[in-house]
Amino acid sequence: MTDTPHGLEVLRTYGEGFAGRQAELAALDQAWNEGTRIFVLHAEGGAGKTRVVAKWLTQMRDDGYRGAGRIFVHSFYSQGSNEQGNASSELFFEQALAYFGHTGPLITDPTEKGRTLARLVREQRGLWCSTASSRSSTRRLSIRAS
Numbered sequence: 001m002t003d004t005p006h007g008l009e010v011l012r013t014y015g016e017g018f019a020g021r022q023a024e025l026a027a028l029d030q031a032w033n034e035g036t037r038i039f040v041l042h043a044e045g046g047a048g049k050t051r052v053v054a055k056w057l058t059q060m061r062d063d064g065y066r067g068a069g070r071i072f073v074h075s076f077y078s079q080g081s082n083e084q085g086n087a088s089s090e091l092f093f094e095q096a097l098a099y100f101g102h103t104g105p106l107i108t109d110p111t112e113k114g115r116t117l118a119r120l121v122r123e124q125r126g127l128w129c130s131t132a133s134s135r136s137s138t139r140r141l142s143i144r145a146s
Contacts, residue, residue, distance in 0.1 A: 003070050005057070005071035005073065006070075006096075007073030007075075008071075008073060021051070021052050025052065025055065025056055028052075028056045029056075029059075032060075032066065032127070037126060037127055037128065038118065038121060038128045039127070039129045039130070040129075040130045041053060042131075050075060053129050053131060057073070057129070068125060068126065069124040069125040069126050070099065070121075070126040070127070071126065071129075072095075072099050072126065074092050074095070074096065074128075074129070074130045076130065092130075093113045097113065100117065100126060101120060101124070102120060104116075
């Protein structure tokens with residue numbers, strides 16, 4: 001890996017305890033091995049998204065990051081837990097685009113921000129993990145990989 005992973009300090013606040021979630025860890029492993037570089041874990045707050053990411057990235061670290069060029073971790077939890085309940089993507093895109101080396105003009109179109117970031121992640125064999133909370137009544141953890 002070329003740089004220190006971005007965002008790991010968020011994960012360190014959750015300690016070392018971990019039980020279960022082997023199916024989710026296996027799904028992340030399989031997706032990584034098949035070439036997936038963008039992961040979003042989505043569930044209600046408290047369902048264990050951040051713990052799964054922390055455990056999986058610890059395993060990745062112990063395996064020499066499995067060839068990842070750069071790793072960017074972001075949680076939308078604190079942004080979505082305010083009284084408005086809306087997580088802003090502005091800070092996320094600003095940090096992620098800078099981390100993955102975007103040096104071009106400021107991108108204002110949200111779709112183009114996403115396309116540019118995805119291209120940079122792919123070009124650098126990067127890994128982008130995001131966790132997002134849902135206000136739904138389900139506590140099921142879903143993993144979307146692309």
